Amino acid sequence: MADASIIPAGITGMFDLLSPVAPGWGANLLRGLVRSLQIAFGAFGMGLIIGTFGAYAKLYGGPIARDLAAIYTTLVRAIPELVMIILLYYAGTDLINRILEGMGYQRVDISGLVAGIVVLGFVQGAYATEVLRGAIKAIPQGEIEAARAYGMPPTLMMRRITLPAMLPHALPGLANLWLISTKDTALLAVVGFSELTLETRQAAGATKAYMTFYLAAGALYLLITLFSSVILEWVERRARRGMPSVKEAH
């Protein structure tokens, strides 16, 4: 290291710790980052599917489906995510295994990745329900009536009219949900799933360089957020082509 003398010792030590090759912990952090992103993608996708069904149940469902959807969104949005995660992660896997044993099957080991996606997806679904419901209500209802008048079956109408027409209205809310989803993956550290936050904690604990690693993790999360916002902004601009801008509409 020729120029090591110029850089203060503390800084070089910091970069040594974060380097991706063996003595550094960079590789661990990156592995955690990939896992976090996997969970965030999975949970967001599952949330979208649940949210679509939830929104349809709330808008077009019978009285019972409507009430059940209302109970789901109210409960999930009022109970802390951490409690939901613990409840579904421990109690959920326990319940599934009890049911499987009751039916005479073997116990299964549910992988952390799947459990994390399902748990966070269930939480995301409640928020996505509200976002999509609002977006569907923002479509000029004549479009839906016209589709119905053409005799479109409900699924075709959903595919051709409702979902494309609601997308620009839903995108700001969904963008927000995606950012929440990336940040909520950190909560899985509490139940012992080794995503970015837990990897950071282990690296920090092993090296005692707490400040370095938590700052690095914060920077990685911030990068995800900033990078996502750039992409989401572009997607939103594309989806809103030809529509009056939000600012003018006010």
Place this chain on the structure above:
Amino acid sequence: MSNALGETEIEVPIETFPIHKEKDPSRQASRLPPHRIVLILIGLALVASAALFMRWDWLPQYGGLILQGLWRTIWILVVTVVLGFLLAVPLGLAQASGPAILAIPARAFCTVIRGTPLLVQLWLLYYGLGSLFPQYPWIRGSELWPYLRQAWPYAVLALTLSYAGYEGEVMRGAFASVPKGQLEAARAFGMRRFTIFRRIWLPQAIHRALLTLAGEAVLQLKSTPLVATITVVDLYAVASRVRQDTFLTYEPLLLLAAGYLAITAIIVFLFRRVERLIPSKLG
């Protein structure tokens, strides 16, 4: 059909078919549709079976601890919401109308807080900052040291900063949305800048932000259990301890969820009361 009263004629509408008057809405609401009665019965049956068939014998033993945890959760919630809001007002004001030298740091602060998970912020402050302090003898010698050794100041600091970051963004929008004419009128009255802020700008901005503030207060409540990960004994930490002591899976968690539901209901109720206090005739 029409009867003459002196010279003026009062027209009486002709009823060709009986028009049912709009039923009293309060009476209509009190009558439950049958499916909802069934749902309520199912819910009551679930609660009753939970009370009967699950183990609740640990409750009296941990009652005091649970109340303590509940108190600490509410205490942290109230303190961080109040402090965070006080911090959010200057943050929002700086972004809405401050000079660049104030607006850019304020925006950067909000972006960083909103772009990173609260858990990482909390651990950065507690483990990171907390591990730096003991290296300096003058900090250890100072009068703050007994507090800096405990966990709760870090919890309060992290939650306050987080609330301020989210709320600063909300207040920016609220300050920016107060009509300019209001401020111009205040200036025309000869009000000083601080008086304009205190009498005109801030109250209207708060009124605009009130609904969001209520939602953010619920979100803040949902963030409080994170402080249990840095050894602050709140409601969540008590439930975790009961689970470890008694090996019960469901009961403490269900009680915990019910506790948070109750606090959420109280927050929503309180904000609705506050909202009703403010006369809402804004355009």
